[in-house]
Every structure is written in structure tokens, then in C-alpha cells.
Amino acid sequence: MQRLIPTLRNDQVDEALISVLNSLSICAKExxxxxxxxxxxxxxxxxxxxxxxxxxxxxxxxxSNQLLKDILLESxxxxxxxSEEEDGIVTGAAEGQYLVAFDPLDxxxxxxxxxxxxxxxxxxxxPADNSGDASMFLQPGRQQVAAGYILYxxxxxxxxxxxxxxxxFTLDQTVGEFLLTDADVQIPLDTxxxxxxxxxxxxxxxxxxxxxxxLLLGKDGPRGKNFNMRWIAAMVxxxxxxxxxxxxxxxPWDGRSHSKPYxxxxxxxxxxxxxxxxxxxxxxxTGQEAILDIQPDDIHQRISVILGSKNEVAACLNYLxxxxxx
Ligand SMILES: O=P(O)(O)OC[C@H]1O[C@](O)(COP(=O)(O)O)[C@@H](O)[C@@H]1O
Ligand SMILES: [Mg+2]
Ligand SMILES: [Mg+2]
Numbered sequence: 001m002q003r004l005i006p007t008l009r010n011d012q013v014d015e016a017l018i019s020v021l022n023s024l025s026i027c028a029k030e031x032x033x034x035x036x037x038x039x040x041x042x043x044x045x046x047x048x049x050x051x052x053x054x055x056x057x058x059x060x061x062x063x064s065n066q067l068l069k070d071i072l073l074e075s076x077x078x079x080x081x082x083s084e085e086e087d088g089i090v091t092g093a094a095e096g097q098y099l100v101a102f103d104p105l106d107x108x109x110x111x112x113x114x115x116x117x118x119x120x121x122x123x124x125x126x127p128a129d130n131s132g133d134a135s136m137f138l139q140p141g142r143q144q145v146a147a148g149y150i151l152y153x154x155x156x157x158x159x160x161x162x163x164x165x166x167x168x169f170t171l172d173q174t175v176g177e178f179l180l181t182d183a184d185v186q187i188p189l190d191t192x193x194x195x196x197x198x199x200x201x202x203x204x205x206x207x208x209x210x211x212x213x214x215l216l217l218g219k220d221g222p223r224g225k226n227f228n229m230r231w232i233a234a235m236v237x238x239x240x241x242x243x244x245x246x247x248x249x250x251x252p253w254d255g256r257s258h259s260k261p262y263x264x265x266x267x268x269x270x271x272x273x274x275x276x277x278x279x280x281x282x283x284x285x286t287g288q289e290a291i292l293d294i295q296p297d298d299i300h301q302r303i304s305v306i307l308g309s310k311n312e313v314a315a316c317l318n319y320l321x322x323x324x325x326x
Contacts, residue, residue: 001179004158004169013162016077016097017123017145021160023071023078024100024121025178028150028158030071031064031105031119032171035152038114045112052087052300060111061085064104064119072100079126082137082299084268089134089299098145099124099137101299103268106149107234118151118236121160122272137299141271141292148272149236159185159240161279166243187282188246191309193228195238195249203254211319223315235264239273239307243280248308248316252287262302266294270303283313287320 002010004025008018034043042059049057065085072078072092079096080089084103103120110117123146124139141147148160156171158178166185169178194215201209218226230247232238238249251263264270274284274291284291284307294303306316 001181003180004178007167007169007180008162011162011164013146017162020072020075020077020098020100020123021146021162023075024068024119024150025158027064027068027071028119028156028178029171029176030067031060031150032152032156034063035060035111035117051085053084055108057085058105058108058111060117061105061108068102068104068119079130080132080136082134082267084265084300089137091132094130094132097126099126101137101267101271103265106236106269107232110232110234110237116151116153116232116234116237118149118234118240120149120236120268120272122147122268122275134299137267138296140295141266141274144271144275144292147275149240149276151236151240153237153240157181157240159243159276161276163279166276166280168243185243185280187243187277187280187309189281189310191246191248191312192225193230193245193247194312195230195232195242195247197231197233197251198229200254200256203256204252205255205320205323207320207323208250208252211316214319235269235273235305239276242282242308243276246309246312248306248312250306250316251304252306253304260302262304264302264305266291266296266301266303267299270294270305273305273307277307281310282308283310283317285313285317287317287323 076093077096078092080091082089082101101122107117146162151157158169168182170181172179214221215227253261270291277284286304
């Protein structure tokens, strides 16, 4: 089985980008170890702090964020990082060619119950003006030169794209190396599985309710087939399942709070997952436009996400046609 760096060289990935991806793989091993230790290392539970988005930070959120910052900002190739756990960007090497946005630990509510969590990352080119402020990160997701995630599950996996399809690596704990276990991930076009937090049903737009209600009617309804539902409560794990066996994942607009109608963040959740999904033959959309086409206006911007198997996402988008926000 091929190791990480030879695989990247085989794909003729730029050496500076290889170096950044290698730094991320080092973070992955360290965070994987800490997640695995849990109570034994005293890393479970919450801190007394909140992040910029008013969410309570778990100790592992803070620790993973610090590790990623420390290791990435050591690199001469990284101009700046943006993180879910940082109010603003943190700058690094003045001449660094790349910007890295990340969600240090996705699925935080799973930490304390020993369920799946992950790290999501997006790598953008430093823009020509190299302004040194947050505006450098406000690029549509299509500009990403690489994107992916690390999944801390029963196996630790590194999954990414550099624009040449999607590759999955599995951490071989005996030698401490990521080994290539899937060289070309393809999402099946059709599916009978969907992922949504059903408890928000009453808050969705009527069009989204109608789509989901029709799925629930199964064979007896207009879709004419039975659907299964899964919800891991960690986007990283739900999207991993979609990449492995297809499905539709959505966190749509909901009307619970006017100031926060969307949950997922564009720069370090929506965009990297959208690039992976498109590279694996799926669709990633907001209901209005392809996620990768959005011009961001804030580094912590939130969006609606509908992604997965091409034909099923297209079916969902049909229901949403004409609705104001998905
Ligand atoms: O609490 P809910 O509604 O199940 O939301 C789960 C969603 O929230 C998230 O956990 C948000 O990410 P963070 O844990 O990084 O804040 C997503 O990964 C997941 O899809
Ligand atoms: Mg997250
Ligand atoms: Mg997080």
C-alpha cells in the first residue's frame, strides 16, 4: 500500500502543497492519539470559554486548534490560518503561498460519548494582494487547491482531494503512517439513504418538509421506494458515509433563530466537503447555487448544505425550486 508523500508526488502535486498536507498529517496523528486517550489524558469535557459563535468550547476543540496552529504556522508555506475556534485569522510566513481554514474538531457533541469526530480543512492560494488580513480568505470554494478531513473513528482516516479525484488513507498505527486504501472514491449516483436532524422538522421551509415527508412515505409515496435514515451529528462522519456508500446529507435553512438560520460554516465545513463531493461525482448545493460558487463575505459565514448522490440531490433541488432559501 502506498504512503502519503509518494502518492502525492505520483500525482505531481506541488512540493509546497505536499509539505502543508504532510503538516496536516502530523496534526492528524497527534489529535488521533489525544482523542483515543480521552479521560486517561484528562481531555474530555468543556472549558469555561465560548468561541466567536457563542458555542461552548470543549477541551479537545481548544487543544486541537492549538496543535493545528502551532504545526501549520511553523511552515514557511502557510501565509495564514482561519479556524472555527479563532475570532480572526492568525498570520504566519509573509511569503507563504497558502491559506488554511479548518474546523479543528467537527462533531464536538460526540467527544464525551466516544463517538466519531474529525478535523476538516480547506487550502486556498494566497491572493496576489497578500493583504495580511481576513479578506485573503474570502475566495469562492472553487479556488481551493486542496481540501479534506481527518476522521477519528475506529480507524483514523485522512481523506482529501488536490483536484485529481478523492483519495482515502488509513492510519496504520503499528508504523505510524497513512497508507492509501482508496485511490479514487466515487459516490453512487442513486441512494436510498438520507441524513438530516429530524428534530428540526417543524422549523424547515415547507418545500424541504415536503421533500423529507415524501422520503418517509417510502414505497407508498411519490418516490416509490423506501429510504433509510442515519444521523451521526458530526458532518465529517455523515459525509464520510456518503463518500463511502452514497446518500444525501443536508443541514438546511431553519427558522428557529432569525440571526442564525444556518448551522454549517462555509469556509471550513461547506467548501471543503463540497470540493470532495464534486470530485467524487456528487452535487453540493445550498438550494440556490453550488456551494463552491459562493463569494464569501465573512470567514465565519454560515450556509445551507445539501450534498451527496447526484440524482438524489437533483431530486431534492426540484422540490426546492422557487423557494426563497433552502
Ligand atoms: O446538533 P445537531 O443539530 O445534530 O448538529 C450537528 C451538526 O453540527 C456540527 O457538529 C457542527 O460542527 P462543530 O461540532 O464543529 O461545531 C456538524 O458537524 C453536525 O452536522
Ligand atoms: Mg464543525
Ligand atoms: Mg468544530
